[in-house]
Amino acid sequence: MTESSKNQAGIRTVAESWEALFRAQVEVMRRISTMEEFGELSIREYDVLFNLRNCPQDRSRMVDLNKHLLISQPSLSRMINRLESRGLVQREVDEGDHRAQSLSLTDAGRELQAKIGRAHMQHLHQLMGQALDESEFLELQRLCQKLRGNLLAD
Template sequence: MIDRRLAVQAWESLFRAQHEVFEDIRSDFESTELTQAEYDVLLTVTRSPNSTARLRDVTSNMLISQPSVSRLVERMVTRGLLTKCADPDDGRGSLVTATETGAVIFRRIAATHGRSISERMARLDNDELAQLRALTAKLRGRS
């Protein structure tokens, strides 16, 4: 049986670390063409084959509700960052694709954002980073 007090302390530490890191990297999106949420959508979409993802997959990677993701995607379509069409394999679903404009903007911001994350995470060595990745995957039930 695990130590309940230690479990709560570890959880609080993880939560506070995530919050502080998130606050640090929030500045990466100041004065850019994308909000952090738009960046997250494009991250999922551009990592998918042909820069196309199911809307439900985008939603599952976001920390906001499905209706909020749908509205965000619609705004991104209006801005020319994404296209959206019916999913031919699932009549109830939609596919979203990064436009060339969306992909170019994403790559430019991703370079800066990646450097910022790397600088922040440099407090850990490669073994610790691998361990952190494994531990967080385990917490998420994906080990």
């Protein structure tokens, strides 16, 4: 028996842990969806602005942006059209590939993302801050990053 298989979690433990993680996320997302900051933008629209804000040089090609979102490419294209018509996102020819377009936030998009983000952080703290202590949140963060890193490595 190899060291990795000896320490590997059992199928039941993995399934029950997934269920716990998923149910916690569903409950948090239900609560977040009712927060007042998502009156101007939907959570998914905010997620697009948030991810664009966190891309290198504050820009991304649509295909690369879509890797960070839980929506289909056609849905993202329609959403970008809406965000662009509202003056929150702009398209430019990608300098590295003139066939592709690069997306970035406009000044208005950057300001709205920051405004919603500040309110959102406060509401997340109110919603979840008392559930775990500082070290437990740090452990949760570490475990989630480890899990995600392992999945991305595959």
